[in-house]
Amino acid sequence: MQTLLTVQSLTYAQKGQKLLDRQWIKSSLRRTPERYAARGCSYGLLVRGDGAEARRILEGYGIKVLGAYPYPERGGE
Amino acid sequence: MAVYFDHAATSYPKPALVVRAMEEALILYGGNPGHGGHRMAMRAAGKLFAAREAAAGLFGTETENLVFTPGCTFALNLAIKGAMAEGGRLLVSMYDHNASLRPAAALERAGKCAVGYFPVYEGDDGRTLRQLRQMWTPDVRAVVCTHASNVTGYLLPVREIAEMAHRYGALFILDAAQTAGVLPATLRETGADILCAAGHKGLLGPMGVGVLAMRAGVRLPPLIDGGTGIYSLDQGMPEESPERYEAGTVNFPGIFALAAGIREVRRRGLLGIYRREAALARMFAEGLRGVDGVRIAGRGFREGENTATVSFNIGGMDAAQVSEALSREGYMLRGGYHCAGMIHALLGTEKGTVRFSCGPGNTPGQVAGLLSAVKKVARTG
Numbered sequence: 326m327q328t329l330l331t332v333q334s335l336t337y338a339q340k341g342q343k344l345l346d347r348q349w350i351k352s353s354l355r356r357t358p359e360r361y362a363a364r365g366c367s368y369g370l371l372v373r374g375d376g377a378e379a380r381r382i383l384e385g386y387g388i389k390v391l392g393a394y395p396y397p398e399r400g401g402e
Numbered sequence: 403m404a405v406y407f408d409h410a411a412t413s414y415p416k417p418a419l420v421v422r423a424m425e426e427a428l429i430l431y432g433g434n435p436g437h438g439g440h441r442m443a444m445r446a447a448g449k450l451f452a453a454r455e456a457a458a459g460l461f462g463t464e465t466e467n468l469v470f471t472p473g474c475t476f477a478l479n480l481a482i483k484g485a486m487a488e489g490g491r492l493l494v495s496m497y498d499h500n501a502s503l504r505p506a507a508a509l510e511r512a513g514k515c516a517v518g519y520f521p522v523y524e525g526d527d528g529r530t531l532r533q534l535r536q537m538w539t540p541d542v543r544a545v546v547c548t549h550a551s552n553v554t555g556y557l558l559p560v561r562e563i564a565e566m567a568h569r570y571g572a573l574f575i576l577d578a579a580q581t582a583g584v585l586p587a588t589l590r591e592t593g594a595d596i597l598c599a600a601g602h603k604g605l606l607g608p609m610g611v612g613v614l615a616m617r618a619g620v621r622l623p624p625l626i627d628g629g630t631g632i633y634s635l636d637q638g639m640p641e642e643s644p645e646r647y648e649a650g651t652v653n654f655p656g657i658f659a660l661a662a663g664i665r666e667v668r669r670r671g672l673l674g675i676y677r678r679e680a681a682l683a684r685m686f687a688e689g690l691r692g693v694d695g696v697r698i699a700g701r702g703f704r705e706g707e708n709t710a711t712v713s714f715n716i717g718g719m720d721a722a723q724v725s726e727a728l729s730r731e732g733y734m735l736r737g738g739y740h741c742a743g744m745i746h747a748l749l750g751t752e753k754g755t756v757r758f759s760c761g762p763g764n765t766p767g768q769v770a771g772l773l774s775a776v777k778k779v780a781r782t783g
Contacts, residue, residue, distance in 0.1 A: 333632075333640075333642045334466075334632050334640065334642040334645050335436045335447060335631060335632065335645070336451065336454070336465060336466050336642070336643075336644055336645065337466065337642065339447070339448070339451040339465070340451075340464075340465050340466065354444060354447075354448075355439065356438075356439025363635075364633040364634075364635050364636050365633055365634035365635030365636070366631055366632050366633060366634040366635075367632055367633065368439075368632070
């Protein structure tokens with residue numbers, strides 16, 4: 326299982342990826358699929374599992390997680 | 403032969419790694435950073451973020467509070483016009499560059515705010531601060547000043563100005579165009595709420611890139627509107643910084659090369675850079691004192707009180723003509739007003755000055771050669 330945690334901007338996603346990396350949580354940057362991006366164009370971090378631990382860490386550093394969505398294992402959409 | 407002594411305008415030559423970085427960016431990172439999710443765009447975005455981290459680290463702020471701009475002038479316009487968007491009074495130093503003076507004057511002409519200009523007295527910071535204090539009114543919303551004059555190199559008492567601004571609840575905007583990459587210029591060390599810098603001077607990057615570093619919590623209206631790569635269906639600009647302030651495609655090759663310049667500055671070390679340049683400026687200033695008819699503007703170079711910049715005149719000769727004469731001798735110095743509209747009234751240099759400003763690559767031998775050329779020009783006119 327993978328989860329996409331959407332955040333406020335690409336810069337926050339990049340900053341979040343660094344923070345997660347320091348906590349040994351691997352993540353990758355993704356454009357948010359349009360169905361989850363009501364305002365158009367946003368970015369998120371794809372993490373393994375339900376993303377609860379990653380979300381806790383991100384929010385602990387002031388990075389707002391806008392949503393958590395299940396994400397297909399392979400092939401993007 | 404062309405010996406370059408105009409580093410206050412722009413640094414030259416650029417380090418080889420800066421030149422290589424420009425080429426690398428154009429060849430290897432061709433995607434539009436932040437404007438797409440494909441591999442090339444994301445790869446460029448990763449490099450852009452690394453550059454943002456490098457610049458944010460240098461100025462002591464977080465990545466989200468580090469904005470890349472097309473230059474220091476753009477950054478100052480963003481800061482000044484943003485800070486004064488709701489009116490009030492702006493105080494600007496008379497030692498400032500037109501990059502601050504003109505946005506201030508434009509706001510006042512448009513009836514958007516009032517502006518006061520405070521004098522700077524070289525070697526008497528107490529007097530400068532007393533003048534500023536006397537000009538203070540309850541409606542002052544922001545103070546803007548240069549960290550160092552681009553004409554004389556004199557370092558303003560920025561920490562004390564910051565303290566005064568904060569005591570009265572005003573924002574302090576700092577123009578670090580002349581000091582970034584040469585002297586410590588972090589938000590913490592200067593007390594600035596907003597710090598603006600050029601990428602192509604002491605930071606050794608290419609022209610066309612600058613930075614605006616903000617203290618956490620500072621929020622401005624954007625100067626320009628446009629695509630940011632996020633929230634594309636919204637009519638307004640996003641709230642999120644830095645995207646809020648970076649409408650359109652950023653100058654990625656310039657930013658990538660600027661990051662290389664910052665790495666080079668860090669490798670050389672600020673103290674080493676300043677000491678080396680200061681020794682050359684001292685040599686030049688001392689040499690000038692022995693040339694008949696030469697007058698140095700301001701107090702002249704003093705280590706720890708000036709950047710490596712010395713402005714002078716030769717008798718009643720026109721500054722631009724002296725600059726041309728020196729250019730014919732192979733020495734590149736700027737002559738004129740240096741885009742600083744008010745300082746000359748304070749210095750008594752109403753006809754402008756010839757400016758020496760040194761940087762990496764200059765040598766004592768070059769300074770000695772320049773002094774000989776100055777003597778020749780002074781003798782022959």
